[in-house]
Amino acid sequence: MASLIGVLAIAGGVFWLEAPGLLKRKRVKEMVWFVSFLLIGTGLYGALTLEAKLPNPFKLLEIMFGWAA
């Protein structure tokens, strides 16, 4: 649980670092994508700290090229 709070704190820190500048420069689209990516990153990182079973991206190679190898 403590590590999850740590991840949320990192995400909050990143938001605090980037968001004010983006809002000041009125970069709405950039802000939307930034938040989307940050949510994905935080979700994945949170899942990792909770020891959830996440897929191995290199297994994708097996799916894609299993027929050839």
Next chain:
Amino acid sequence: MNPYANKKITVRQFQILIILGLIGDAILIMPTITASSARQDAWLSMLVAYAVGMLIGVFFALIANRIRQSESLIAASREVLGPWGGGFVGLLLVFNFFMCALSLLSEMSQFMTTQLMTETPVNAIIFVFLAVVILAFRYGVEVFARMGELLFPAFLVLFAFLVVFLLPQAEGDRLMPVASEGVLPILNGSVMAISITFMEMVVLLALAPHVSGSRGLTKPILSSFAIGGLLLSIVVLLCVMVLGPNLMETKLYPTFVLAQKLTIGNFLERMEAIIAFMWIITVFYKTLLLYYAAVAGIAQPLKLKENVMLTIPMAMIMMVFTVTSTPSITEYSYLLERYYPWFDLTFCLLVPSLLLAGLLVKKKHGGNADSKP
């Protein structure tokens, strides 16, 4: 203001980035990969890979010369293949850069946790490494290219040091017998060398639009491939002549073992930190180039006016997938050896071929795709 237009690097900086990227992770893992099938003929595998690599360099130069007037690689592919076709090709290239960066991060974390910092948690190592990559990215291509110019002479000095002081331990007998098992193991050994070393340098296409001046890029690209390939060939040859095929095959990082054998006058020993430093420089640059190409490649089709805000979230995603992609070195090596050449062949050669075909068709139909030799 266009954020992608005014980031210019010189041809010399471009060459140094290619050389560092080309050496990348290969300096440490290439001897094992080539020796696992070619054994004492690993150096011949490397020479075959070198020759094929130069042809791959010509292929990349053909594309680089034609896209350098564009805003970026992704923009060029959209200009040539249309918004949908170009967008799709761009997406495939970004996926390739992302996966290659993951493989580098995995290798770096494996090396650090097994050889240098065995007690340190892998997450901490990846975190610190990615923090430096993010910083370099945020300072921009001009800054990290200049940093490359500064680090490259240091890399060359250390490389020369390693070679000169290992030469007394080299034994020509270890190269014998030559091609005793025929040509097939040599060719087998060269496949991964071609894939990891030369094909992955498709990332240079993401840098080509940033190169200043109007001179053609064929010579700079080919000379960089020649220098990088030569340095790697020397490393593999030294490994065979100093360690022999048995040690090369069984050790995970023979170049690191090679550096451990370095002794100067019986008082200066265990200088493996040299190879670790060289490897960290080259892996850092290769990862940085791939990370740069991936983040810039995501921001371009989304028509974002800036991309630095994506750096940390992307690094978080990469960090998670790096940890999950390396459950064990055995599984990672199995997946890599079995499928990675196919992945590289598809994403580093076939996908850019689509772009080149589009560029040639556009030129034939009177488009303004410039090509300077």
